[in-house]
Amino acid sequence: MTEHELLAQPEADYMNDAQQGFFRELLRGQRLELQERISGEFDQLREQETSSDPADIGSAEETRQWQLRVLEREKKLLDKIDESLERLARGEYGWCRETGEPIGLKRLLLRPTATLCIEAKEREELRERHERAL
Known part of the structure; x- marks a missing residue:
């Protein structure tokens, strides 16, 4: 199934078997790409050479810290x-964990790991901004 075919389906078909299969394959593909990227980053970290020049050491350490932050984000x-694949297996994928309403195919295509519908996400962000302001 293509994205166009997915979006052309009637609303009544939301999260039917075909749609769940589409997102399962999408998530598995993203997972595989991410694992390969993480593996490559680890290889780069292991291969870094040490230098006796203090400026080179500082630069290398800054690069290493940046790579570690990237790895943390990717992890x-x-x-x-x-978690999204587990939600798919339980039949909970595509439904807002706060309201129980559909998250929406377009939102899931943009962010396949979304767990909140747009309205619930906006409320969450508003609460977070309010808490930071305090």
Whole structure:
């Protein structure tokens, strides 16, 4: 199934078997790409050479810290993908964890790991902004 075919389906077919299969394959593909990227980043970290020049050491350490932050972000995304695959297996994928309403195919295509519908996400962001302002 293509994205166009997915979006052309009637609303009554929301999260039917074909749609769940589409998102399962999408998430599995993203998971595989992410695992390969993480593996490559780890390889780069292992291959870094040490230098005796203090400026080179500082630059290398800054690069290493940046790579570690990227790896941490990618690990969090990997966890979200795994959670989404688990939600698919339980039949909960595509439904807002706060309201129980459909998240929507367009939103899921843009962010396959979404767990909140747009309205619930906006409320969450508003609460977060309010808490930061305090």
